[in-house]
Amino acid sequence: MNAFFLRLWRKLKHFFHIQTQIALKTVVASHSKDIKSNKSPPVFDAFVTVAIPALNEEKAIESVVQYALRDRATGEVIVIDDSSTDQTASLARRAGARVITSSMLGKGASMQDGVMAACHEYIVFLDGDLSGLQENIISDMVAPLVRDEADFVKARFGRGGGRVTELTAKPMLKVFFPELAHISQPLGGIIAVRSSLLKHLTFEPGYGVDIGLLIDAFRKGARIAEVDIGSLEHDSQSLLDLTTMANEVARVIHHHSREAGRLHVEQITEMYEAQRQAAASFDYIIHRQKNRTKVVLLDMDGTITPHRFVVELAKHTHTEDTLASLLEDPLNDAGTRSKEIASIFKYTHRKQFDKVAMSMEIRPGVINFVNQMKRDGFMVGIVSDSYFIAAEIMRKRIFADFAIAHILHFQNDICTGELKINPDFLPNGKLLEDFVCKSNVLKRFLSPKNKPSFKEVWAIGDNLNDLNMLNLADKSFVIAPKSAALQNQKHIIEIQSFVELLTVETELT
Known part of the structure; x- marks a missing residue:
């Protein structure tokens, strides 16, 4: 199935923006030459969407948007605002970005919204809190795609990996996906990918979205490459956030390991x-x-x-009568009744719970x-x-x-009723x-x-x-x-x- 998908995808991609490829190849080829000779860059049409998921990033968002717009490859900048309570949206808009509101809280949903809103086939994701960026990162990131040397490009930057990268992500990749163990920044949010590939990948809802996209792309046969973008600065995160990130990263890697038949310890769930x-x-x-x-x-x-x-869930699981009898029982205390109601949903898959919660008015x-x-x-x-x-x-x-x-x-994603x-x-x-x-x-x-x-x-x-x-x-x-x-x-x-x-x-x- 993965081989069929890859063959089909590689055939389709040649139909996307032929003129884009010609223009970007010219830019990539002349990029270093222009710098050395101080020549003005050639006039060309830019065909890269830069997507920036952001939540309360008013300190840096304006400069990140302006940085992206300066790159010759940038055709548009989209900021996906995760319902920020500060001035993130207005500052991004003032800087020249198209601002949309995320459909749901979380970086994964924001990234997926950005893909669906993008006007161009080439997409580069940046984080909204970046600083200290060297010039032309966007052109550099899409270059392997344009040259058809890669399908999924990760940024490699100067500083070593963070604590979660070094203590969780890399050791686990080495065990379960050794083919990706060489990736310098598996959790980094700066990537370049074709929209046609991204639309076939799964966007995890939490901190695991970046590692999830990397592994999913690999499992679908995509060619992975890295581009050195020098050094950059990120806002630091609290120890509690790092703990949550480590747990989420581990869960995503375990999930893909099991799906790929590389994990046989079911208790890991x-x-x-x-x-x-x-x-x-x-x-x-x-x-x-x-x-x-x-x-x-x-x-x-x-x-x-x-x-x-629980009433809506009972409708989906055809247990309305059983639930009604428990709800009408005046003798049960709250704790006992809650536990008896929970037992109704034994053997119900997690996806059913998610589906009902997502559909409620x-x-x-x-x-x-x-x-x-x-x-x-x-x-x-x-x-x-x-x-x-x-x-x-x-x-x-x-x-x-x-x-x-x-x-x-x-x-194993099945409710035990407990x-x-x-x-x-x-x-x-x-x-x-x-x-x-x-x-x-x-x-x-x-x-x-x-x-x-x-x-x-x-x-x-x-x-x-x-x-x-x-x-x-x-x-x-x-x-x-x-x-x-x-x-x-x-x-x-x-x-x-x-x-x-x-x-x-x-x-x-």
């Missing part, structure tokens, strides 16, 4: 489960506080979306509200009695900062499952142990399971309330929509 569970915890979230002292806690089912995730105004609150200095997160696998997807869809929910266990109650929902994290409550999550934010401490908490819900959380919040709102008890609380403001809440937010802040 437990590594991904451990990573997922860590990301669902308050301790993970608090490291992303970044000195913010205000937080908004959003319920998911009935609040962000008018529907309930979002109330009008939610994304605008989230973005506005982030601009006003709030952390914004989802606190849900549902499953983290769904809440995390919903978090990315609305561009929120975090999600806290319960953990469903998967083995549910782990998130300890953040329990009093002091203790195993007292009769007291599973969102208010315990809110108490974690109010703890004086947080540095800096949170001074203001907003909460938004729709049902009785949100009431204790709403009672503790400084400002509480309810949308489409399911119980009169929510409407009888003086301090809880009933709103009709998130569009209305934007007006209330403006008045209160």
Whole structure:
């Protein structure tokens, strides 16, 4: 199948932009000669799309766009804005880029959006926080493609690989994909690829996107090359982010190893489960506080979306009757009922959970509200009695900062039906499952142990399971309330929509 794809792709690529190849070959051939003789560069049509995924990169984005536009090979610059709360979009636009908003939070989705929006067959990806770039990197990166010497080009730059590269990516590539062990910067985000190839590659949603594209291209038979681009500077990342990156990179390499028949230890998927569970915890979230002292806690089912995730999932898995009987049972406490509901979805593939979470309706105004609150200095997160696998997807869809929910266990991407109650929902994290409550999550934010401490908490819900959380919040709102008890609380403001809440937010802040 891969051989057939490669033959077909190589035949098709000769039909793309013949004049582009001629023009770029002229540029590549004359590039060094022009520098030495100080001649003006020849006039030619540029046929490279430079795509820059960006999230809150106002410090560097303008200079990166201007740098890209100076290269003779650049035909357009697209900045894919991941719903930044700073001036990234406006500064990029002012610098001459075409700015589009990412369809979903995450670099992988942004890169894929850039491919779909590109006007040209040749695409060069740059990061939005780069500095210290030598001239003509874009022309240099596409040169092996133009000369038909490579199908996928990675940048090689002066400094050694970072900690995740040296301690995770390279050792794992050496074991599972030794053909790629020579790549200097397997996690680097500067690449040059034809659009026709990129459209057949998988874009991982998280930190694993760059290593994923490299391995996927290799597995599809693409010729991999490196181009030395000198040295460059990146913003440094926190130790916590590096830990998450290492876990995600390892997961992607393991996934491709298994798909390629190079991995035979099925238990390795437990590594991904451990990573997922860590990301669902308050301790993970608090490291992303970044000195913010205000937080908004959003319920998911009935609040962000008018529907309930487990109900929608039951429709897709034809278990509506079983679910209905559990939902109507008044004797079960929250923890017990949640575990019994989880058992309904035993043997359901992870893709079903993803599909339902991606398809659920979002109330009008939610994304605008989230973005506005982030601009006003709030952390914004989802606190849900549902499953983290769904809440995390919903978090990315609305561009929120975090999600806290319960953990469903998967083995080889198949749900085991086992549910782990998130300890953040329990009093002091203790195993007292009769007291599973969102208010315990809110108490974690109010703890004086947080540095800096949170001074203001907003909460938004729709049902009785949100009431204790709403009672503790400084400002509480309810949308489409399911119980009169929510409407009888003086301090809880009933709103009709998130569009209305934007007006209330403006008045209160």
